[in-house]
Amino acid sequence: MSLLEVENLSVSFRQDGQSMPAVRGVSFSVDKGETVALVGESGSGKSVSALSTVSLLSENAQVEGSVTYKGQQMIGASEAQLRKVRGNDISFIFQEPMTSLNPLHTIEKQLEESLALHQGLVGAAARTRILELLTRVGIRDPETRLGAYPHQLSGGQRQRVMIAMALSNKPDILIADEPTTALDVTIQAQILDLLEELKASEGMGLLFITHDLGIVRRVADRVCVMKDGEIVESGPTAELFANPQHPYTKKLLAAEPSGAPDPVPEGAPEILQSDHLRVWFPIQQGFMRRTVDHVRAVNDASISVRAGETLGIVGESGSGKTTLALALMRLIASDGGITFDGQDIRQWSTRELRRLRKDMQVVFQDPFGSLSPRMTCAQIIAEGLAIHKVDPHRAPRELVREVMVETGLDPAAMDRYPHEFSGGQRQRIAIARAMVLRPRLLVLDEPTSALDMTVQVQIVNLLRDLQRKYGLAYLFISHDLRVVRAMSHKVMVMKQGDIVEAGLAEQMFNAPQTEYTRALIAAAG
Template sequence: MSILEVKDLRVAFRQDGESVQAVKGVSFSVDRGETVALVGESGSGKSVTALSSVSLLPSSAEISGSITYDGQEMVGAEDKLLRKVRGNDISFIFQEPMTSLNPLHTLEKQLEESLALHQGIVGDAARARILELMAKVGIRDAESRLGAYPHQLSGGQRQRIMIAMALANKPDVLIADEPTTALDVTIQAQILELLADLKKTEDMGLLFITHDLGIVKRIADKVCVMKGGEIVEAGPVDQIFGNPQHEYTKTLLSARTVGAPDPVSQDAETITETENLKVWFPIQRGFFRKTVGHVKAVNDATISVRSGETLGIVGESGSGKTTLALAIMRLIASEGGITFNGQDVRSWSSRELRDLRKDMQIVFQDPFGSLSPRMTCEQIIAEGLGVHGNPDGRSERDLVAEVMEEVGLDPASMDRYPHEFSGGQRQRIAIARAMILRPKLVVLDEPTSALDMTVQVQIVDLLRNLQRKYGLAYLFISHDLHVVRAMSHKIMVMKAGDVVEQGEAEALFQNPQTDYTRDLLAAAPDL
C-alpha cells in the first residue's frame, strides 16, 4: 500500500468573491522507498498540492478529493491528528529558509524544539543528535555554529539547517519543495545523495518538487508534470525523459541555457579592479567583546572586469562570493585596492561615493524579498531616479515605461504590486530597477536560481542583450554552472574565502587546474 495517496485533489481559493481553481483533479501516489517528482512552471499547483497533504493551506482554500497518509484521511482531519503527523510523520523542506527559520532563535534552539516536541529528546542527547544532523547535511565546524542565528549563515547554509530540521524525526514521508535551489552544485550533489540514502535506509517516501530537470533525472523514480493545476503527463522517469508525449513536457525538456556572451572589444575600458582584497570579520567573545579570531570571508582577491565583460564567480555557499561583490561596491569594509572607473575608491566617504552609486547596481537572488510589497512596479523601478536624479529631464513614468519594455514587461502593468507578478516577472522588475540608472557595473547575485528552466533561458537572453546594448560589466554570482558558462567571459572559483582558480571561461571548463574546480564541474549534470 502507498504511504501517501492523492486522489482527485481539487483546491480553490476565494478571491474577491470568486473561486480561483489552483489544483484540478490531481491524482498520484508515493510508496515507501520511492521518489516522486512534481515538475512544472511556477503557478502550476505543485506547492499547493504538497501543502494540502497536511492541511497547511490558508482558510480561504476550498479542498475536495482525498489525501491519505498510511491509510488515514488527511482532508478534513481533526487538528489532533494533523499535529501528530506534521513535522513527525510528514516533514517539509521549504524553498525559502529565511521565511521558515525564526530570526530570534539560535540554530540549536530551533533544532532542539523539534526533537523535544516529537521525540522528547532534550539536553546532551539533543545536542549530540543536532551535531549529527548538522554534520550529515554538510555544516562545517558544527559545534561552533550552534549559537549562531539564521542571518549569520549564507543562503545555502540556512537551507542545510532546514533539511536537518526536516530529517530530525525520521519521517515516513519527506516533502521537499525546491530544497536545493540555493545550494552550489557540490553541496547539491551531497544533499541529493543524502536524501537518496535516507530514502533507502529509513524506507521513506520522498515527494520532490523542483524546476530543475537535471535533478529529477538523477533522483526520481516517477515524474508528474503539472501545468495549470493539472497533471498533463506522468510515468517512470526514464519513460518521461526518453519519450515525452505531451507538448509541454517536450518544451520543459528542451529548455536549456546555451550559447555564449559576445566577445569583449580589445579596447574595452576597465570598469573595476581589485588588488589583494581582503574581508575579515572579527570573532568577539566575553563581556568586553574581545576579538579572539577572525572569519576570513575573502583572502587576497585580485580581479579585473572590463566594459561588456562578465566575470562569473562560483564556489560553495559561504565561500565569499557575495562578500567579495559587496566589498567591491563598498557596501562592507575591506582591506586592499579597489579601483572603479579608473578612480581609487578605497578611502572615499559615503558622501563621495553617493554620485558613484548610480554606476554600480545589484540584482538579488530573491526578487520578492528585495521588492517592497507596498510600492507599485513604477515606484520600485523609479526609486533610484529619486536618489540620483533624472538624467535627461523626461518624466519618470516615460523612463519607467521605456525600461520595462527593454526587460520584456508590459508598461500597462506598472501600477501593479509585486505579489501580482510571477517570479520571472519580479526578477525582470529587479533588473529594470538596476538598469534605469544606466550603470556601468551590475552585480548579479544568483539572479536565476529561483526561476523555472524556461524563465531562466529568457532572463539569460535578456541579460546578454542588455550587455550587448549598453556595454555593461557584470559580476555574475551563481552555483548553476550551465548559466555561468552561458554568461561568462572569465571565471573565478572561490573556496573558504580563497581564490583557488581563475581564467578564461572555456579554458577553465575544458581544462580545470585544481581538484576543487574538477569536483565542481563533475557535480554538475550534463555540463
C-alpha cells in the same frame, strides 16, 4: 496500498467572493522507498498539491477529492489526527528556510524542540542527535553552529538546518519543496545523495517538488508534470525523459541556458579592478572587546573586468563571493586597492561615492525581498531617477515605460504592485530598476537561482542582450554552473575566502586545473 494516495484532488481559493481554482483533478501516489517528482513552473499547483496532503492550506481553501496516508483519510481529519502526522510521519522541507526557522531561537534550540516533541529526547541525548544530524547534512564544525541564530548562517546553511529538522524524526514520507534551490552544487549533490541513502535505509517515500529537471532525472523514480493546476503527463522518469508526449513537457526539457556571451570588444576599457583586496571581520571577546582573531572572508583578491565583459564568481556558500562584491562596491570595509573606471575609489568618502552609485548597481537573488510591497512597479523603477538626477528633462514615467519594454515587461502593468507579478517578472523589475540609471557595472548576485528553468533562459538572454547593447560589465555570482557558463567570459572560483582558480570560462570548464574546481563541475554534472 501506497503510503500516500492522492485521488482526484481539486483545490480552489475563495477571494473577493470568487472561487479561484489552483489544482484540478490531480491524482498520484508515493510508495515506500519511492521518489515521485512533481515538476512544473511557478503557479502550476505543485506546492498547493503537496500542502493539501496534511491540510496545511489557508482557511479560504476549498479542497475536494481524497488524500490518504496509510489508508487514513487526511481531508476532513481532525486537528489532533493531523498533528500526529505532521512533522512526524510526514515532514516538509521548504524552499525558503528563513520563513520556517524562528529568528529568535538558536539552531540547537529549534532542533531540540522538534526532538523533544516527537521523540522525547532532551539534554545530552538531544545534543548528540543534533550534532549527528548537522554533520549528515554537510554543516562543517557543527559544534560551533549550535548557538547561532538563523540570520548568522548563509542561505545554504539555513537550508541544511531545515533538512536536518525535517529528517530528525525519521518520517515515513518526506515532502521536499524546492529543497536544493539555494544550495551550492557540491552541497546539493551531498543532500541528494543523503536523501537517496535515507530513502533506501529507512524505506522513506519522497515527494520531490522542483523546477530543475536535472535533479529530477537524478533522483526520481516517477515524474508528474504539472501545468495550470493539472497533471499533463506522468510516468517512469527514464521513459518520460526519453520520449515526452506533451508539448509542455518537451518545452521544459528544452529549457536550459546555452550558448555564450558575445566576445568582449577589442580595446574595451577596464571598468573595475581590485589589487590584493582583503576583507577580515574581527572576532572580539571579553569586557574590553579585544580582537582575538578574524573571520577571513576574502583573502588577496585581485580581479579585472572590462566594459562588455562578464566575470563569473562561483563557490560554495560562505566562500566570500557576495562579500567580495560588496567590498568592490565600497558597501563594506576592506583593505587593498579598488579602481572604478580608472579612478582609485578606495579612500573616497560616502558623499564622493554617491555620484558613482548610479554606475554601480546590484540585482539580488530574491526579487520579492528587494522590492518594496508598498510601491508600484513604476515607483520602484523610477526611485533612483530623482536621487541621481538622471535625464531630468524627461518625464519619469516615460523613462520607466522605455526600460520596461527593454526588459520585457508590459508598460500597462507599471501601476501594479510586486505581489501581482510572477517571480520572473519581479526579477525583470529588479533589472529594470538598475538599468534605468544606465550603469557601467551590474553586480548580479544569484539572479536566476529562484526562477523556473524556462524563465532562467529568458533572463540569461535578456542580460546578454543588455550587455551587447550597452557594453555593460557584469559580476555574475552564482552556484549554477550551467548559467555561469552561458553568461561568463571569465570565471573565478572561490573557497573559504581564497581564489583557488581563475581564467577564461571555456578553459575553466573544459580543463579545470584544481581538484576543487573539478569537484564543483562534477557535482553540477
